[in-house]
Structure formats: structure tokens, C-alpha cells
Amino acid sequence: MGLLSKLFKSSAPELPRIPGGSFTLDAKGNLVSSTVPTWFPPSHLHDIGHNIVAIFRDAQQAQLQLSELIVHYGALKLTARELRGGAIIFLSPKNAQSSVAPGN
Amino acid sequence: MQTETLIESSHVESSPATPVRRDKILLVDDQNELLDMYKEWLVNLPSRPEVQASNTGARAIAMLDSEPFDLLITDLRMPKMDGLQVLAIVRRKFPQLRLVVLTGVTDEAYRSRAYAMGVDLFCQKPTTKEEAQAFEACIESLLGREKDTGGFRGIQSKSLMDIIQLECLSQSSSVLRITYQAFEGKIWVQAGDVIDAEAGVMTGEAAFKEIMSWKTGTFEIMPDEPNRTRTIHTSYHGLLLDSAQAIDESDTKHQKSDTDVAKATGSPLAKFSRFEGVEFVLETGAEGEAPRAYAMENAEVVAGWTKQTRNRLRGIGNLLHAGFLGHVQGVGLQRHVTLSEHDKGALCIGFRRDMTPEQVLLTTKQIFTKWVS
Numbered sequence: 001m002g003l004l005s006k007l008f009k010s011s012a013p014e015l016p017r018i019p020g021g022s023f024t025l026d027a028k029g030n031l032v033s034s035t036v037p038t039w040f041p042p043s044h045l046h047d048i049g050h051n052i053v054a055i056f057r058d059a060q061q062a063q064l065q066l067s068e069l070i071v072h073y074g075a076l077k078l079t080a081r082e083l084r085g086g087a088i089i090f091l092s093p094k095n096a097q098s099s100v101a102p103g104n
Numbered sequence: 105m106q107t108e109t110l111i112e113s114s115h116v117e118s119s120p121a122t123p124v125r126r127d128k129i130l131l132v133d134d135q136n137e138l139l140d141m142y143k144e145w146l147v148n149l150p151s152r153p154e155v156q157a158s159n160t161g162a163r164a165i166a167m168l169d170s171e172p173f174d175l176l177i178t179d180l181r182m183p184k185m186d187g188l189q190v191l192a193i194v195r196r197k198f199p200q201l202r203l204v205v206l207t208g209v210t211d212e213a214y215r216s217r218a219y220a221m222g223v224d225l226f227c228q229k230p231t232t233k234e235e236a237q238a239f240e241a242c243i244e245s246l247l248g249r250e251k252d253t254g255g256f257r258g259i260q261s262k263s264l265m266d267i268i269q270l271e272c273l274s275q276s277s278s279v280l281r282i283t284y285q286a287f288e289g290k291i292w293v294q295a296g297d298v299i300d301a302e303a304g305v306m307t308g309e310a311a312f313k314e315i316m317s318w319k320t321g322t323f324e325i326m327p328d329e330p331n332r333t334r335t336i337h338t339s340y341h342g343l344l345l346d347s348a349q350a351i352d353e354s355d356t357k358h359q360k361s362d363t364d365v366a367k368a369t370g371s372p373l374a375k376f377s378r379f380e381g382v383e384f385v386l387e388t389g390a391e392g393e394a395p396r397a398y399a400m401e402n403a404e405v406v407a408g409w410t411k412q413t414r415n416r417l418r419g420i421g422n423l424l425h426a427g428f429l430g431h432v433q434g435v436g437l438q439r440h441v442t443l444s445e446h447d448k449g450a451l452c453i454g455f456r457r458d459m460t461p462e463q464v465l466l467t468t469k470q471i472f473t474k475w476v477s
Binding site: 044047048059072078 | 405416417419425427436461
């Protein structure tokens with residue numbers, strides 16, 4: 001693997017960390033609970049939560065009453081459930097090993 | 105001006121007393137540094153193949169004309185003649201040649217198109233050691249399989265049903281890997297019985313029936329996995345009969361062509377309503393373009409929500425470093441919706457509420473592939 005070491009050591013930038021866990025926002029937009037790692041800024045959790053709540057609210061106005069949202073990102077799956085005006089949001093990073101398998 | 109370079113083949117010492125024919129690989133990429141790197145890498149595979157390289161498609165075809173190769177590995181993005189053009193020519197002129205695409209292009213549409221052209225493997229250019237090792241294993245497997253077991257190519261005239269019947273009648277134990285457009289499915293056969301299947305998130309009989317509904321694609325027979333847990337207990341006769349019946353019903357329902365449906369309804373989106381469970385379809389184009397919809401009343405409002413939701417979710421993705429935004433599923437009490445985006449706009453599809461999230465996602469992927477192409 002000497003060749004591979006030579007090839008990849010210079011082109012291996014540090015990967016950004018992707019948070020996993022869940023958090024809950026109440027109907028007033030307050031962060032009620034969170035299991036997301038503390039290195040992830042709470043302000044980002046607020047931003048994410050508010051946007052998700054807004055998506056549910058606007059969907060209702062468009063006559064698309066949604067109770068759950070599943071968002072497939074390249075490296076993460078986000079699942080959000082509507083909770084009486086608030087939301088519980090699950091962040092599930094995808095397994096890096098499985099996502100790189102050829103043919104997937 | 106681009107220079108055409110023919111890189112000399114690599115040779116590995118072998119005993120003159122045992123003249124074993126080594127596999128020959130032809131690499132095609134417009135970047136000479138990458139060619140050198142891949143070449144150095146491939147000659148060290150356990151089967152010690154002979155590797156030659158070309159930095160243009162035209163040169164590669166000339167090399168294939170002048171001597172036989174076992175495997176062609178090509179990039180997609182190349183000046184003058186791109187990888188898809190190379191594949192089209194090569195598939196026609198050298199049907200026995202195994203084809204691998206090694207590219208930095210991540211667009212699923214290219215993957216589908218490449219597989220539709222009959223490539224054996226579509227790989228992203230490896231960026232980590234793990235990816236490199238996985239790619240190396242795939243190439244070795246492709247070379248080894250042909251050498252050890254022989255086998256026929258060009259059996260497109262046989263349906264998947266025929267293949268499964270053959271596997272079961274011969275009491276084989278194997279894993280069939282089937283690729284259809286952007287989808288991949290597997291069917292496990294043990295001692296002539298179908299014991300399990302997997303298609304995306306679907307498993308068991310549901311997955312088997314889903315795979316059987318795919319009318320085209322490619323497949324390969326992989327080694328048996330003896331420890332696979334059995335989830336299908338119906339005999340293969342029963343499974344195939346059920347599948348044949350479902351296909352017949354589907355054909356009857358879908359006998360009108362897409363063009364007929366578009367003409368009859370006046371909407372090019374109407375063809376998507378023939379997919380199971382679809383209630384409405386909405387397409388939003390570029391900025392300022394009016395949305396196009398089929399079977400929905402408040403298209404403008406939903407189009408606005410679609411656009412705003414995509415923007416919000418992209419923002420969330422950036423905060424999370426989550427990568428590209430793929431399909432979005434909304435689960436509702438009255439109906440489910442999905443959002444998918446592409447360079448040409450976005451697609452919002454409404455589904456009946458009795459559809460499972462797995463069925464919704466699978467159907468969305470099928471419609472999206474058709475829409476993009």
C-alpha cells in the first residue's frame with residue numbers, strides 16, 4: 001500500500017463532522033431537549049428547527065398537511081415529526097463505509 | 105493542443121516454463137497523471153494484469169482494434185470524444201469486452217445511462233484508501249470471474265424470470281445482483297430455492313416482486329452467501345407465477361404509450377400518473393417560468409411551497425455539512441408528497457396515503473429518472 005499512502009496523504013483534507021442525535025422544539029420555538037453533541041452550535045439547532053417548523057406550517061397553508069418529513073442528504077438522513085406546532089428532529093449520519101461501496 | 109500519448113505496457117516477470125496468459129486492461133483518461141497512478145496501481149493486483157493506457161477515446165479504439173483486451177476502464181469527461189461515446193462504439197464493436205466507468209461525475213443520470221449501455225461497473229474515482237481497496241476488489245473480481253468460470257455475455261434476450269428459473273432448476277446457490285436504471289436489487293438463491301431478496305429498502309417477497317417488475321437492466325451472478333437468513337418461504341414456482349400475473353396486469357394497464365397519454369390529457373406530466381399510487385405531479389422550471397402540473401388545482405401555491413422548502417432544506421444541509429440534497433419525502437394524513445430537484449427544476453409528486461414510505465421513495469426514484477432523461 002506504499003503507492004496508496006503516497007497518493008492519498010497529500011489530498012486528505014479534514015472532513016467536517018456531521019452531528020447525529022435528536023432535538024425537540026416546542027410551538028414557541030424553544031429548544032426543549034437535545035441529544036445532539038455539544039460541539040454542534042445550539043444556534044444552528046434553532047435555525048434548523050425553525051426552518052422545519054416553517055416547512056410544516058407552509059405545507060398546511062398549501063393544503064398539504066404533513067406529519068413527518070424525511071430528507072435524504074448525501075451524508076445524512078433528517079427525519080422530522082410535527083409536534084403540535086413544534087417538531088422533533090432526528091439526525092442520522094449515513095455510514096461512510098457503506099456509502100462509498102461501488103455500485104451503491 | 106492535446107497530445108495523444110500511448111503509454112507503454114507494464115510487464116511483470118513470469119516463468120517461461122508456465123506461459124500463463126495475463127489479463128489485459130486498457131485505461132482511458134485525459135489526465136496523464138491519473139493514468140500513471142491507476143496503471144501503477146492496477147499492475148499490482150493479485151492477478152498481475154498487463155495494463156496499457158490512452159489519453160484519448162479515439163486512440164483507445166484504435167488500440168482495441170489492433171489487439172485484444174479483457175477490460176476497458178474509461179473516464180466519462182474527456183475532450184473530443186467523451187466516455188459515453190467511447191462506450192457506445194466499444195459496446196458495438198467489442199461486445200465481449202468488460203467495461204468499467206471510473207469517473208468523478210456523480211450525477212445518477214450518467215450512472216443510469218452507462219448501465220443502460222451495458223457497462224459492468226460504474227465507479228466514482230476513489231478518494232480514500234477504503235474506496236481504492238473496494239475498487240481494486242471489484243476489478244479483480246471482474247477479471248477473475250471471466251477467467252475462472254467462463255460465462256456468456258449478451259443474453260439480453262433472456263428475461264430475469266428465465267435466469268431465475270435456470271438457477272432454481274439447476275439447484276444452484278448464488279446471489280443475483282440486478283441493476284435497473286439507478287436501482288440495485290439482489291436475489292439470494294440457495295439449493296434451488298429463492299430464500300431472500302432486497303431492493304432498496306424493500307426486503308423479502310415485496311423486494312422480489314419489485315425486482316421482477318423491472319423490464320430491462322443488467323445482472324450478474326455472485327458467489328453464494330450460505331449464512332443468509334431466509335425470509336421467503338414461498339416456492340420459486342409460486343413466486344414466478346405471482347410475478348408473471350402482476351406483470352401481465354401492469355402491461356394491460358400501461359398498454360397506452362406515454363405519447364398517447366400526453367396527447368389525451370394535454371399534459372406531458374400525465375405519463376407519471378401511471379405509476380402506482382401517484383395522485384398529482386408538479387414541475388417547477390427556471391426562475392420566472394410558470395409551473396406545470398397534472399391533476400392538481402392549487403399548482404401556484406404548491407410550487408411556491410416547493411421552491412421555499414428546497415431553499416430551506418439546502419440551508420439546513422449547509423449547516424449540517426450534509427452534502428447534496430436528495431429526495432425529500434413528506435408523510436401526510438391525506439396524501440404523501442415527495443420533492444426532487446435537478447438542474448432543470450424540481451418535481452413534486454403526490455401519492456395516495458396507503459403507500460408505504462419505501463414504496464413512495466422507490467416510485468419517486470423511478471419517476472425522477474424518467475423525468476431527468
